[in-house]
Amino acid sequence: MSKPKLTPEQQAVVDAPMQPLCVIACAGSGKTKTAVHRLVQMRRNMGASRGRLALLSFSNVAVDTFRKGYETLAVDLPAGVGRDRVEIATLDSFITTNVLRSHGHRTMKSKHAAFVVTGNEAFLDGFTFNPGTFPMSVTKLKVGLVGGVEHFFYTQNDTAVVVPTHVGHALAKRLGQTGAYTHELGRYWAYRTLKERPDLLKVIARRYPHLLIDEAQDIGSVHQAIVELLIGAGSSVTLIGDPNQGIYGFAGADGGFLRAYFKRPGVQPHELKKNFRSVPKIVKLANGLCGRDDETDRTALDRPHGAFFTGYKRSEASQLLTAFQSAMVVSGSLVKQSAVLCRGRGLATEVRGDDMPAGQGAVKTLAAAAVSRDRKKDFQEAFQRVAVAVVALLDKPPHGLVSYVTQVGPAPAAFPRARELRRVIWSFTRDASAGLPSASLPADTQWHSTMVSRTKALLVRLQTDFGLKTVDKVGLKLKKTGLPATPLMSAADLADEAARIRVDTVHKAKGESLDAVLYMTLKDHAGELLAGVGTEVGRIGYVAATRARDLLWVAVPKTALKELRPLLQAKGFEEVGVVQCSTSNALATLLAKA
Numbered sequence: 001m002s003k004p005k006l007t008p009e010q011q012a013v014v015d016a017p018m019q020p021l022c023v024i025a026c027a028g029s030g031k032t033k034t035a036v037h038r039l040v041q042m043r044r045n046m047g048a049s050r051g052r053l054a055l056l057s058f059s060n061v062a063v064d065t066f067r068k069g070y071e072t073l074a075v076d077l078p079a080g081v082g083r084d085r086v087e088i089a090t091l092d093s094f095i096t097t098n099v100l101r102s103h104g105h106r107t108m109k110s111k112h113a114a115f116v117v118t119g120n121e122a123f124l125d126g127f128t129f130n131p132g133t134f135p136m137s138v139t140k141l142k143v144g145l146v147g148g149v150e151h152f153f154y155t156q157n158d159t160a161v162v163v164p165t166h167v168g169h170a171l172a173k174r175l176g177q178t179g180a181y182t183h184e185l186g187r188y189w190a191y192r193t194l195k196e197r198p199d200l201l202k203v204i205a206r207r208y209p210h211l212l213i214d215e216a217q218d219i220g221s222v223h224q225a226i227v228e229l230l231i232g233a234g235s236s237v238t239l240i241g242d243p244n245q246g247i248y249g250f251a252g253a254d255g256g257f258l259r260a261y262f263k264r265p266g267v268q269p270h271e272l273k274k275n276f277r278s279v280p281k282i283v284k285l286a287n288g289l290c291g292r293d294d295e296t297d298r299t300a301l302d303r304p305h306g307a308f309f310t311g312y313k314r315s316e317a318s319q320l321l322t323a324f325q326s327a328m329v330v331s332g333s334l335v336k337q338s339a340v341l342c343r344g345r346g347l348a349t350e351v352r353g354d355d356m357p358a359g360q361g362a363v364k365t366l367a368a369a370a371v372s373r374d375r376k377k378d379f380q381e382a383f384q385r386v387a388v389a390v391v392a393l394l395d396k397p398p399h400g401l402v403s404y405v406t407q408v409g410p411a412p413a414a415f416p417r418a419r420e421l422r423r424v425i426w427s428f429t430r431d432a433s434a435g436l437p438s439a440s441l442p443a444d445t446q447w448h449s450t451m452v453s454r455t456k457a458l459l460v461r462l463q464t465d466f467g468l469k470t471v472d473k474v475g476l477k478l479k480k481t482g483l484p485a486t487p488l489m490s491a492a493d494l495a496d497e498a499a500r501i502r503v504d505t506v507h508k509a510k511g512e513s514l515d516a517v518l519y520m521t522l523k524d525h526a527g528e529l530l531a532g533v534g535t536e537v538g539r540i541g542y543v544a545a546t547r548a549r550d551l552l553w554v555a556v557p558k559t560a561l562k563e564l565r566p567l568l569q570a571k572g573f574e575e576v577g578v579v580q581c582s583t584s585n586a587l588a589t590l591l592a593k594a
């Protein structure tokens, strides 16, 4: 991490006394930098003390950034300071490592050590609940805590639907007895373990006298209950986040814990109000949306930039995208650092034109993995899919093998060589020349035959090196049924891959800085964006808008334009028409830039 000077407000957080802080920070205010500097300073203050420090967040991307930042800055710590006594992890992995993995099984009444399931494990077929329509997998079961009382629910279109407590409880318990937990239920079991084991709680609080939690607006009710237990047992907890970016309300996280935290005795309040990301016009607009008066660090550009709106017809989404990409060229935004964002997955899928992955069974999963890797450049997703497909080709694989392989961290006793196997599957996933073949090969001929021979070779290796037996008649599971004659990543995709702009949900883009953002809305999404950050959909719009560094477009349905126009203009958006332009010219220019 480079070392630009911290602002006075950032420095005040870093230099604050060793007590709990509540840091409310605006979008683009450098929470990452501030949190890492604070972490280093706290470690310096703790000197050689044996207590550990933890910096916790919610995504692996954030954790990676924090780790790199800490590695860079911690070299300046004097000798004798316990530089390694720092943990940087997701809140869930902190809970898993410290509570669930070694202690959870006792509370879960399982003979096995606890292990996570992701939903693809065959044995989960027997773990469902029936809300009256059709059976739903236990992976859909969510749990919240209100005043220490658990309540179960599932979400449908981002709305919570209650599951009777006795049903949810019985299902969680039955699954728990096998040693398995879903991500959701893991937190529940961790909470129950800590509640039942004050001795363990005390040990953890002593081990971690200080915790820093980033993106604290995403703390849900069960997370909060766990954090409250740790606070009660003596850990000093600092929260950093932006309540206006709380977009997981449907999952029980509405930013309330962060918003009210400064009121607690002994908690020192701080604010970060300087936005380093966006041009002044976008910061002004964001202030108008959330009712804050944040400052901007950037100056206006000498090329077109700022916040615009336009109308679009669903059937003409591709023209809108072309027009937006043309505007990006003029504003100097790079395709690879820009995105079209939608509030929901449905609209994103429609705009992106995603097809169902071709093939069937394990082949379908491997085909989807090749597309994840080669089209979406999402290696993590590709890896997860390969792991699922490969395990599906094994005869009686160890219980929980997919999760042992895909989860980072020490190998479980049940499968001590998980990390080696992880490496083998990673290299198969990554290497299109010797592992999973390229999605650019014709699917039902070259891709399929290459995939079959390499997958079989991989399975032989798993048997020889790891004792993992292949299913009988594996050829039947690797048939080419359903694969098209064209490449999985179609020829058209290959041609304009460099010019293809990412289309994603706002949730996926959280925490990112993007040169240009096109927020595609339905009428109510736009209405709620304009109404402010009081609702979840309003906050989702706010997150979309504040990702943009230089250029923000909000597209609203043409049918709603008349009604929304004055409201958009009142907030400071300027109107642009979707000018028709030659697609090939626009793409050629973009390709040259990319």
Ligand SMILES: Nc1ncnc2c1ncn2[C@@H]1O[C@H](COP(=O)(O)OP(=O)(O)OP(=O)(O)O)[C@@H](O)[C@H]1O
Binding pocket: 004, 005, 006, 007, 010, 025, 026, 027, 028, 029, 030, 031, 032, 033, 242, 245, 276, 277, 510, 511, 512, 513, 546
């Ligand atoms: N003191 C500083 N001087 C210059 N640039 C800074 C400073 N602090 C942070 N930045 C830059 O500000 C940008 C935004 O920082 P960051 O991504 O951490 O924002 P954030 O607070 O997490 O935003 P959001 O919550 O919107 O995701 C980064 O490019 C970072 O390098």
